[in-house]
Amino acid sequence: xxxxxxxxxxxxxxxxxxxxxxxxxxxxxxxxxxxxxxxxxxxxxxxxxxxxxxxxxxxxxxxxxxxxxxxxxxxxxxxxxxxxxxxxxxxxxxxxxxxxxxxxxxxxxxxxxxxxxxxxxxxxxxxxxxxxxxxxxxxxxxxxxxxxxxxxxxxxxxxxxxxxxxxxxxxxxxxxxxxxxxxxxxxxxxxxxxxxxxxxxxxxxxxxxxxxxxxxxxxxx
Amino acid sequence: xxxxxxxxxxxxxxxxxxxxxxxxxxxxxxxxxxxxxxxxxxxxxxxxxxxxxxxxxxxxxxxxxxxxxxxxxxxxxxxxxxxxxxxxxxxxxxxxxxxxxxxxxxxxxxxxxxxxxxxxxxxxxxxxxxxxxxxxxxxxxxxxxxxxxxxxxxxxxxxxxxxxxxxxxxxxxxxxxxxxxxxxxxxxxxxxxxxxxxxxxxxxxxxxxxxxxxxxxxxxxxxxxxxxxxxxxxxxxxxxxxxxxxxxxxxxxxxxxxxxxxxxxxxxxxxxxxxxxxxxxxxxxxxxxxxxxxxxxxxxxxxxxxxxxxxxxxxxxxxxxxxxxxxxxxxxxxxxxxxxxxxxxxxxxxxxxxxxxxxxxxxxxxxxxxxxxxxxxxxxxxxxxxxxxxxxxxxxxxxxxxxxxxxx
Numbered sequence: 258x259x260x261x262x263x264x265x266x267x268x269x270x271x272x273x274x275x276x277x278x279x280x281x282x283x284x285x286x287x288x289x290x291x292x293x294x295x296x297x298x299x300x301x302x303x304x305x306x307x308x309x310x311x312x313x314x315x316x317x318x319x320x321x322x323x324x325x326x327x328x329x330x331x332x333x334x335x336x337x338x339x340x341x342x343x344x345x346x347x348x349x350x351x352x353x354x355x356x357x358x359x360x361x362x363x364x365x366x367x368x369x370x371x372x373x374x375x376x377x378x379x380x381x382x383x384x385x386x387x388x389x390x391x392x393x394x395x396x397x398x399x400x401x402x403x404x405x406x407x408x409x410x411x412x413x414x415x416x417x418x419x420x421x422x423x424x425x426x427x428x429x430x431x432x433x434x435x436x437x438x439x440x441x442x443x444x445x446x447x448x449x450x451x452x453x454x455x456x457x458x459x460x461x462x463x464x465x466x467x468x469x470x471x472x473x474x475x476x477x478x
Numbered sequence: 479x480x481x482x483x484x485x486x487x488x489x490x491x492x493x494x495x496x497x498x499x500x501x502x503x504x505x506x507x508x509x510x511x512x513x514x515x516x517x518x519x520x521x522x523x524x525x526x527x528x529x530x531x532x533x534x535x536x537x538x539x540x541x542x543x544x545x546x547x548x549x550x551x552x553x554x555x556x557x558x559x560x561x562x563x564x565x566x567x568x569x570x571x572x573x574x575x576x577x578x579x580x581x582x583x584x585x586x587x588x589x590x591x592x593x594x595x596x597x598x599x600x601x602x603x604x605x606x607x608x609x610x611x612x613x614x615x616x617x618x619x620x621x622x623x624x625x626x627x628x629x630x631x632x633x634x635x636x637x638x639x640x641x642x643x644x645x646x647x648x649x650x651x652x653x654x655x656x657x658x659x660x661x662x663x664x665x666x667x668x669x670x671x672x673x674x675x676x677x678x679x680x681x682x683x684x685x686x687x688x689x690x691x692x693x694x695x696x697x698x699x700x701x702x703x704x705x706x707x708x709x710x711x712x713x714x715x716x717x718x719x720x721x722x723x724x725x726x727x728x729x730x731x732x733x734x735x736x737x738x739x740x741x742x743x744x745x746x747x748x749x750x751x752x753x754x755x756x757x758x759x760x761x762x763x764x765x766x767x768x769x770x771x772x773x774x775x776x777x778x779x780x781x782x783x784x785x786x787x788x789x790x791x792x793x794x795x796x797x798x799x800x801x802x803x804x805x806x807x808x809x810x811x812x813x814x815x816x817x818x819x820x821x822x823x824x825x826x827x828x829x830x831x832x833x834x835x836x837x838x839x840x841x842x843x844x845x846x847x848x849x850x851x852x853x854x855x856x857x858x859x860x861x862x863x864x865x866x867x868x869x870x871x872x873x874x875x876x877x878x879x880x881x882x883x884x885x886x
Contacts (some may be wrong), residue, residue, distance in 0.1 A: 271720045277727035284731070317761075322712060324765050347719055349752070350777075352762055352770035370723045371748050374730025374741075400777065 262310075263287050263387045266303045268294040268326070269315035269345065274370065278313060278345065281373060285380045297325040304333060304340070311387040312342045316353070327357050334364055341386035345370050351397050351476050358391075358473060366392035366429065385429050391472070392429035401427075401475065412475065414456045422449040427472035510673040511563045511571055514607050517666050518575070519556035522549045522582070525662060536651075541643025544589055552582045568611055576604035576620060580627040587631040590642040592652050594635030596659035601627045603663070607670050610677060693865070697795065700863040704759070704798050711759040714751055722748050763801050767791050768824060772804050772833075776822050779808045785823040789831060796884055799860040800824075800833050803868070806853050807835035807880040815839020815878065831886040836879035841872040857882070 265288050269275045275293060282288045288311070292303040296319040304312060312333055316326035330342040343366040344357055354367045366386035372394055373379055382392040401424070415423060418439075425435040432450070436443040457471055526549025533542040555578035563571035583597035605624040608617060726744045729737045756778065763771035769786040776782040791797070804822060811820045818839035825832055854870060857880070861868045866884030 271716070271724070273724035274720055274727070277724045277731070280731050281727070317712075317715065322716070323761070327765075347715060347723065347752070348761065350762055350770075350774040352766055352774055355770075356766055371726065371745065373723075374727050376731075 261287065262289050263383065264289055264291045264307065264309045265311045265313055265383075266290075266292045266294065266300065266307055266309040267313045268296075268300040268303070268318065268329075270295045270318045271315070274315070274345070278373065281376060281379050282313070282383070284376045285383055287380075288383055296320065297329055300325075300329055304337070308337070309340060311383065312340060313383075314342065314344055316344060316346050316348070324356070327353070330357055330365060331360055334360065338364070341365070341389060343368055343382060343386045343392070345373070347371065349394075349397055349400060351401055354393055354397060354476055355473075358476070362391040362472060364389045364391070367394055367397070368392070369394040369396055372396055381434070382429070390429055390431075393427055393472070393476070395428055398424045398428050398475075412457075415453060419449050419453050419456070422446060423453050423471055423475050426450070426453075427475040429472075508563045508566070508568060510670075510677070511568065511575070511607065511611065512560050513673070514666060514669055515556045515560040515563065515571070515575060517669050518579070518603070519553045519560075521662055521666055522552045522556065525549055525659070526553070528658075532655075537644055537647065539644045541589060544643075545586060548582050548585045552578050569616060572604065572608045572611060572620070576608065576623055579604050580623060583627060583631050584634065587635045588642070590644060591635040591638040591640070592642070593656065593659060594631060596656055596663070597631050597635075598628065599660065599663045599667070601631065603666055603670065606667075610674060693863075696859075696863045700798075700860065701795060704794070707759040708764075711755050711761065714755050714758070715761075719748060719751050719755075722751070757805070760801060763797055764794075768797055768800055768833075771797075771801050772822060772824060775801070775805050775808060776820075779812055779820070782808070783819065783821040785821070785825075787823075787825040789824055789826050792831060792886055793864070795864050796831065796866075796886065799864045799866065799884070800831065800882055802860055803857045803880070803882045804833055804835060806857050810853055810880075811835065811837040811839065811878070814842070818877070826886065829885060830883050833882040834879060836877060838877040841874050841876045841878050843874055844870060844872050 265282055267275060267278060267282070267290050269278065272295075275295070279290055279293070282290055291307045291309060294300040294303045298320075300312070300314060300318070303309075312329070314326040314329055316324060318325040326344050326346075330344055333340055333342050341364040345368055346353060347370050349369055357365055357367055364386060366382050368379070368382050378395075382394075385392045412420065412423070421439055422435060425438055430438060432443050432446045435441070436446045439446070441449075453471060457474060526546040529542065529549070530546040533539060533546075555574055559571045559574040559578070562574065579600055583600045587594055587597050601624055605620050608620045612620065722744050726741055726748070729741050729744070756775070760771050760775070762774055767790070769788060772786055773784055776784055792800075808820070808822070811818065815837040816839075818837045820835070820837045823832075823834045854868075858868050861882055861884065864884055866882060869881040869883070870878070871881070872878040
């Protein structure tokens with residue numbers, strides 16, 4: 258990936274949505290849309306032709322209008338580790354994120370279409386995923402946080418503050434972004450994360466994997 | 479005192495379904511009566527002729543000539559009964575068959591008391607013939623007639639050691655005639671037995687056939703409705719929802735704060751459509767199966783304790799039935815037991831897929847009217863269409879537990 262430009266292939270069968278997302282991407286200086294597709298075969302062809310740094314794709318597209326985007330994302334990640342995939346969805350159930358992350362969350366992002374419009378938020382997701390990180394729409398994390406309050410399980414061992422930090426990890430934020438979001442010092446965030454990893458028995462893994470593991474635990478619990 | 483209500487068991491369905499063939503002819507029809515009348519007439523004719531020949535050649539007893547005469551009358555009556563049944567007068571025809579046979583037995587036993595054992599069979603035949611054709615009330619009159627005739631021939635025949643009009647008949651001839659008479663009944667009795675058996679088998683096959691057809695058509699109706707719901711959900715998703723999303727996106731891109739209330743309205747409309755879609759057809763169910771779809775549904779209904787085993791994928795019909803049952807149960811709990819602890823569990827137990835939704839709310843008395851019988855009927859119908867069972871267990875103050883099961 259070049260240091261300056263993120264080459265993007267955009268796939269969505271709705272011309273309206275494509276136009277909107279294209280406008281969003283145009284507002285992000287680093288991103289450059291090199292091709293558009295409105296079906297799974299077209300997406301596959303465009304990825305083969307342009308070898309993009311990032312694919313931004315709808316979930317339901319022709320031919321079957323079911324889970325084309327999720328299947329494409331997992332296939333692209335398996336074939337082209339250098340290409341990130343940001344999935345656009347109208348579904349706010351975390352279960353879709355788990356389907357997407359079934360083989361790991363690196364280089365994958367999940368953004369709700371209904372939330373797109375905040376350029377800064379969208380830019381963060383685009384950059385994170387193109388750089389091989391992951392990103393999950395904050396609304397989905399909110400759904401989980403609000404549903405979780407009374408449940409048992411390893412996550413019940415976390416303090417409310419630690420749960421907030423974990424939710425931010427699941428969104429794909431780095432320590433600096435978490436510190437900004439929760440109005441904490443980066444050092445305090447680091448301490449919380451250490452405590453979370455210990456409570457979730459993630460001690461042995463390297464930091465990136467710990468973060469992914471913790472995020473998946475959070476999403477699936 | 480826990481009350482139980484059982485809906486949708488396969489046996490109950492079949493019993494119900496066989497009752498729905500209202501347009502079909504009920505009862506075995508006229509053919510058995512017609513055939514019996516003919517065969518009985520032939521037997522009586524043969525018996526009359528045989529007795530006539532024996533009397534002409536061996537016995538030569540004037541009184542015996544009365545027997546062929548009585549037989550001839552019986553044959554005539556049976557042929558009339560045949561015409562009557564073909565004209566649709568079933569009860570009258572049966573009554574004539576019975577009365578003519580019974581009158582014949584009284585005369586024959588009066589003449590030849592040692593023929594009593596043979597005539598007992600003759601008395602019983604019309605009664606057995608009538609069983610499948612009559613209602614209980616009419617049949618009881620036939621029973622009275624048969625018993626009265628038996629009493630009459632018993633009084634005439636038992637205790638008499640004379641030969642009746644044939645005073646000096648040899649014992650061996652008596653035996654031959656009795657055996658021949660008993661054997662002669664084999665044909666009409668055989669006919670009744672065979673026809674009754676055939677009718678029973680046909681009726682059972684028809685009922686099973688009808689049950690299978692109705693269960694198929696019920697399944698097809700549910701499948702068609704589900705396909706239609708999927709289509710509607712897709713139209714909402716790809717139509718109205720997409721348009722609203724693109725409008726909201728375009729408005730947000732303007733970066734104009736005064737548009738925020740408008741965007742808020744659009745977001746509200748999108749939420750409404752999304753909520754509507756969930757109740758219509760959940761795409762997550764098709765994509766990921768029951769545990770994920772039920773988890774998402776439970777989450778929308780607040781904090782709910784989940785124990786969802788990875789039960790794998792099942793038939794589309796089974797997954798739909800279980801999902802909508804679970805949804806209905808969650809909605810019932812939210813409506814009738816707000817603020818209670820609700821739990822949902824899904825597992826495969828003994829090769830049966832089982833979904834249990836329970837709450838610790840106020841419960842209800844299932845022996846009186848169910849609080850939301852339409853919802854429960856929906857659940858029972860859904861499960862019935864896949865041959866599953868629904869068990870609703872509740873009592874006032876003891877919460878409500880809804881269990882759905884199907885073989886898998």
